[in-house]
Amino acid sequence: MNSDRFRMTYGFGSSLTLLGKRLLLIYGAIYILELLFEHWLKIPVVGVLQLYPFKYKSFHIWQIFTHPFIHNPRAPISFLINCLVFYFFAAPVENAFGSKRFLIFFYLSALGGALSGLAFSSVSGFNAPFLGMLPSILSMIVIFGLLSPESTILLMFILPIKAKYISYGTALITLLIFLAKANPHGAYHLGGILLGYIYFKGPRTIFDPNLIYTKYLEWQLKRKRSRFKVLDGNKKKDDDKPTYH
Numbered sequence: 001m002n003s004d005r006f007r008m009t010y011g012f013g014s015s016l017t018l019l020g021k022r023l024l025l026i027y028g029a030i031y032i033l034e035l036l037f038e039h040w041l042k043i044p045v046v047g048v049l050q051l052y053p054f055k056y057k058s059f060h061i062w063q064i065f066t067h068p069f070i071h072n073p074r075a076p077i078s079f080l081i082n083c084l085v086f087y088f089f090a091a092p093v094e095n096a097f098g099s100k101r102f103l104i105f106f107y108l109s110a111l112g113g114a115l116s117g118l119a120f121s122s123v124s125g126f127n128a129p130f131l132g133m134l135p136s137i138l139s140m141i142v143i144f145g146l147l148s149p150e151s152t153i154l155l156m157f158i159l160p161i162k163a164k165y166i167s168y169g170t171a172l173i174t175l176l177i178f179l180a181k182a183n184p185h186g187a188y189h190l191g192g193i194l195l196g197y198i199y200f201k202g203p204r205t206i207f208d209p210n211l212i213y214t215k216y217l218e219w220q221l222k223r224k225r226s227r228f229k230v231l232d233g234n235k236k237k238d239d240d241k242p243t244y245h
Contacts, residue, residue: 105143139197
């Protein structure tokens with residue numbers, strides 16, 4: 001994909017597509033229903049729909065598909081932050097992918113998070129239930145930075161920073177949190193980024209041994225070229241000094 005098309009500044013007023021508006025409306029409606037069921041009607045729907053690790057008796061296969069649509073009913077601020085990040089990043093990523101591929105990317109990232117979380121659920125520190133769209137949000141931030149590395153984002157609406165640094169920083173922080181076991185949901189977040197990245201690059205591109213070998217040869221060539229020094233031909237003979245290669 002040509003990243004030059006997306007070299008612009010994103011801040012307030014980033015236009016949301018029709019698909020993006022519909023997704024936000026759906027998530028908002030579901031969250032309001034959650035609040036009504038959990039806090040007013042005393043019906044624990046979240047406990048049925050969130051994703052439990054395998055060892056829990058409450059685990060059901062449908063939770064792999066339902067957990068991205070629900071959020072913590074005791075953390076409305078966290079839900080609103082997720083929606084705000086979606087508002088700023090969804091439109092340019094969808095414009096690059098197209099609506100159909102964007103939907104596949106968004107929920108494939110959620111699936112990657114679920115599979116990764118379940119795979120590590122037997123490891124100490126990663127055995128907590130999970131819910132929410134954060135793996136897809138993190139994956140979307142990373143891909144946005146790869147699509148438009150030179151775009152400027154107003155971090156915290158104040159500090160201008162290149163999109164590529166937001167992308168690299170998001171991936172690095174997620175990896176470090178996972179390795180440090182600082183968050184019981186770290187495996188979900190990392191898995192979402194990884195599967196989203198694989199879909200973005202294409203499995204054949206990432207796992208093709210011929211391409212990997214070609215990249216290795218290119219790296220070796222650049223490494224050898226860096227050992228050579230360019231001589232200035234306009235220097236006087238008296239100024240010439242031996243040059244070692």
